[in-house]
Amino acid sequence: xxxxxxxxxxxxxxxxxxxxxKGVQVELFEQRDTVAMETSFANGGQLSxxxxxxxxxxxxPLQALGWMLKKDAPLRFQPRMNPDQWRxxxxxxxxxxxxxxxxxGAHLLRLALHSQQILTDWREQDGLNDFAWRANGKLxxxxxxxxxxxxxxxxxxxxxQRVLNAAQCIEAEPALASLAAQLRGxxxxxxxxxxxxHRFCQQxxxxxxxxxxxxxxxxQTVNKLRLERGQVxxxxxxQGEVTVDHLVVAAGIGSAALLRPLGLKLPLYPLKGYSLxxxxxxxxTVPQTNVxxxxxxxxxxxxxxxxxxxxxxxxxxxxxxxxARRIASLRRQAQACFPHAGDYQTATAWAGLRPxxxxxxxxxxxxxxxxxxxNVGHGSLGFTLACGSAATLANLIDNEPAAISLAGxxxxx
Numbered sequence: 274x275x276x277x278x279x280x281x282x283x284x285x286x287x288x289x290x291x292x293x294x295k296g297v298q299v300e301l302f303e304q305r306d307t308v309a310m311e312t313s314f315a316n317g318g319q320l321s322x323x324x325x326x327x328x329x330x331x332x333x334p335l336q337a338l339g340w341m342l343k344k345d346a347p348l349r350f351q352p353r354m355n356p357d358q359w360r361x362x363x364x365x366x367x368x369x370x371x372x373x374x375x376x377x378g379a380h381l382l383r384l385a386l387h388s389q390q391i392l393t394d395w396r397e398q399d400g401l402n403d404f405a406w407r408a409n410g411k412l413x414x415x416x417x418x419x420x421x422x423x424x425x426x427x428x429x430x431x432x433x434q435r436v437l438n439a440a441q442c443i444e445a446e447p448a449l450a451s452l453a454a455q456l457r458g459x460x461x462x463x464x465x466x467x468x469x470x471h472r473f474c475q476q477x478x479x480x481x482x483x484x485x486x487x488x489x490x491x492x493q494t495v496n497k498l499r500l501e502r503g504q505v506x507x508x509x510x511x512q513g514e515v516t517v518d519h520l521v522v523a524a525g526i527g528s529a530a531l532l533r534p535l536g537l538k539l540p541l542y543p544l545k546g547y548s549l550x551x552x553x554x555x556x557x558t559v560p561q562t563n564v565x566x567x568x569x570x571x572x573x574x575x576x577x578x579x580x581x582x583x584x585x586x587x588x589x590x591x592x593x594x595x596x597a598r599r600i601a602s603l604r605r606q607a608q609a610c611f612p613h614a615g616d617y618q619t620a621t622a623w624a625g626l627r628p629x630x631x632x633x634x635x636x637x638x639x640x641x642x643x644x645x646x647x648n649v650g651h652g653s654l655g656f657t658l659a660c661g662s663a664a665t666l667a668n669l670i671d672n673e674p675a676a677i678s679l680a681g682x683x684x685x686x
Contacts (some may be wrong), residue, residue: 274298276670277508277515279495279531280523281308282471283656286477287663288521289487290395291510295546295671298486300515302508304494306445309474311593312525312655314621315471315548317583318574320657321411321561322389323434327633328586328652329368341594344601347570349498351589355527358589361542365633375427377632380681387677388661389464395660401480404473405576411465411563412437412446414456420567421458428460434459448560448611470656471642473671493526504644519670522640523648524626537640539684543559543626543648545587547599549607551580551620558613570604579612582607593624622677627653637662638669638683645683646670 274297278285281303281650290297304313309339351556352358368377379433395401415421423444439456443449477616481487491508497509498520508515529541555558557581564573571584584603587596608617629652636647648666651658665675 274670275300275518275634276521277302277304277517277519277556278521278523279508280323280525281305281489282311282313282492282523282525283309283659284452284473284525284651285521285523286474286481288520288523288648288666289481290477290665291553291663292448292659292670293481293484293487295667296486297671299481299669300488300490302490302493302495304492304555305405306492308478308491309471312625312627312682313470313474314625315581315621316625316656317466317548317549318405318412318469318581318656319565320389320466320468320578321462321563321654322385322394322465322657323382323432323459323566324411324413324465324565325378325385325654326655327368327374327377327381329365329372329633330632331369331371333369334352334366344448344598345606347584348586349588351587353589358542361540362588364540368632369492373632377634377681381633381658382660382684383677384658385654386663388658390467391434391660393665399480401473401476403476405469406466407468408464408466409562411462411565412459412560413462413565413567414442414449414452414453416566416568418457423462423591424567425458427579430448433463435463437461446560446562446564448558449564451612452569452610464529465563467574467576468656473656485568495531495559498531498535498645503642505535505642517644519644519646521648521666521670523644525649526626528647528649531555532640535642535645538634539647539649540630541628542588542631543591544589544629544652545585545593545624546583547585547603547628548581548595548623548655549580549600549603549617549620550582550618550623551607551615552618553578554585555613558611562612566610573607573611580611582620589624593626595622595624627651627655629653634681635662636682636684638667638679
């Protein structure tokens with residue numbers, strides 16, 4: 274069996290790795306000169322297996338209206354004369370119900386826990402460990418009492434997550450001591466992890482290059498898919514055409530435009546996010562756990578000698594250029610929380626487009642075209658969900674049953 278994969282980010286690379294492990298011949302096509310240079314390059318670094326609540330939830334539309342009046346708002350909406358944007362936004366609004374949020378959250382949790390198990394297997398059995406991985410837990414802190422009360426009520430009795438008061442938050446993460454007066458409480462997930470996504474992708478690539486069944490094509494833009502008799506027969510590239518037996522599309526936000534000529538309308542829209550990577554100079558003042566500042570929508574993760582700070586959602590911005598005001602806001606807020614972590618003026622800034630569905634759940638599996646498969650729409654959870662999504666799709670392509678239920682995770686028109 275020969276499988277072509279479009280997209281050399283964490284989703285495409287993990288899919289390639291899962292297939293090669295099954296003895297499948299894989300060709301991966303990446304438009305950049307090397308892999309993992311876009312959304313996988315400098316993301317938040319958190320492997321948030323337990324904290325996977327979709328963005329769409331009750332109250333979010335009203336919150337978003339209030340945020341529009343604030344220059345430091347965690348979410349910014351830029352309306353466009355674009356029907357795709359408004360269709361996506363309408364579905365997002367329809368998903369902003371508590372019952373829908375809980376249902377989609379359950380689908381994400383099922384996939385996330387499977388992904389954690391797959392990554393554990395790859396680390397322990399294959400020795401994939403050189404990417405700043407740690408099992409350090411995750412602490413979501415709340416400054417607003419109502420938000421904390423709502424979050425605490427949502428923790429299931431059988432869950433390993435723990436509800437902490439403000440004092441317990443500081444006991445769990447002493448670096449938060451300067452925020453003591455502002456904290457109302459937190460939710461701690463002991464099983465969550467951290468890692469450098471770009472380094473993980475580079476390690477996957479090194480392993481893949483050691484397999485005779487793997488070929489990487491960089492600097493290759495797929496312009497069109499040639500469809501014949503209900504199947505994709507070939508990829509039209511910058512430098513000619515390549516025939517395929519099976520095709521996996523894992524091209525992030527570019528997947529929608531690539532598949533539209535085939536009659537496939539994927540509900541994907543970019544959520545632009547930003548990050549700072551700060552060299553740590555005072556480890557005692559940097560959080561050792563993953564920290565999410567819920568009310569400010571900022572995540573912090575220590576990656577060995579660096580602190581990764583990630584935040585913001587810009588809906589309607591299709592380019593990856595840095596917005597100076599957003600970066601300045603992120604730098605200012607992070608410095609207010611952990612002022613002695615390092616020199617924030619030397620932090621490296623980054624922006625990327627996270628391909629999201631309105632409901633927050635990815636699309637994994639058959640596309641509706643016989644030999645065309647999807648692995649798209651992971652939003653801000655791409656690193657968290659990548660290994661589980663890849664293993665699941667590899668099973669389906671190899672005519673094996675999926676290890677988990679795919680309810681809520683497959684393509685809908």
